[in-house]
Amino acid sequence: MSSEYLNLEEDTYSDSAYQEYKQGDDLVEWIKTHKTQEYVHLDSKNLNNDQVKVIVNELKANKQWKYVNLSDNKILGGTSGQYLADALMVNEGLETLDLSKTSLLDEGLQLISRSLKMNTKTHLSELTLVGNGITDVGCQYISEMLMENIALHNLYLDNNLIGDAGLTSLAVAVKINNTNSNPGLSHVSIKNNKISDNSVNIIIDLFENSRLDQLILDGNEISAEGIKRLRLVFADKLYAENLISLSRNPPEAGGVQGGGYALGLKG
Secondary structure (H helix, E strand, O other): OOOOEOOOOOOOOOOOOOOOOOOOOOHHHHHHOOOOOOEEEOOOOOOOHHHHHHHHHHHHHOOOOOEEEOOOOOOOOOHHHHHHHHHHHHOOOOOEEEOOOOOOHHHHHHHHHHHHHHOOOOOOOEEEOOOOOOOHHHHHHHHHHHOOOOOOOEEEOOOOOOOHHHHHHHHHHHHHHOOOOOOOOOEEEOOOOOOEHHHHHHHHHHHHOOOOOEEEOOOOEOOHHHHHHHHHHHOOOOOOOOOOEEEOOOOOOOOEEEOOEEEEOOO
16 A cells, blocks of 8 residues: 555544544645645545535646545535536546445436546546446446546446446447457446346346456346356356356355356355
C-alpha cells in the first residue's frame, strides 16, 4: 500500500498527516492540504451538491488522486451527476472510482458513461456502481461506453436492477471491447440483479467468446436447471449451490476446473 494512502474513516490513523474530512470543515482548504494524496476516501460524508462541485473541480486537473471513494453519499442525481461527468471527461490520473450507493440511477449513469466514452486519455481501470438503481437502460449506456473505452478493466454492477436485456447489451459490448489490441474489460460482477435462465446462452457465449477473466453472477434469478446447463459447458462437477462465478483462473480453493474454466457455486 502506498505511503500516501489516505483513509478518512474515523480512528483509522492517529498520525496528524491523515486528517479526516468532517462535516463543517472547509473543504476547499482540506483539498489544498491533500492534493498529493493517492487514495481519497470521502464515503459516507453526507456531501451536498456544492461540496461535490468542489471535489470534482479538483479532479479535472489533479493527476495525483488515483483512488477516489464517494460511496454512500446520496449525491449524484441531477446537477452533481453533471459535475462529475464534466470532470471525467478530462481527468487523466484517476484509476479507481467508487460510486456505490450515490443515487446515480440511469440518468446519472448516462452522463458519466458518455464522458468515459469520449475521454481517450482516461486511466480509469476500475469502476464500482453497486446499489444505484441501474436498470437495463443504464446497462445500455455502459455498453455504448465499453465499445469505445478500453481503459476499464474491472466493473462492479452488483445490487442493481439489471435483467436479461441489460446483460445481452453488455455481452455484445464486451465482445467488441475485447477484440481490441489492449486488454480491455477483464472482470465483471453483476451480483444480486434480475438475470434469469433466459440469459444462460448469453452467458455461455460471452464467456467463450471474450477475454473476460471473471464473470460473477451470484444472487440472480437463474434456476437450478439453468445452473445445470452452465455446468455442462464450464465444469464437470457442482460442489455447492445457488451462487455463480465463472473464472478462467480460479483460486486454489475455488471452482472446479473444466475445459479451461471453473464454475463456482457456493451455498
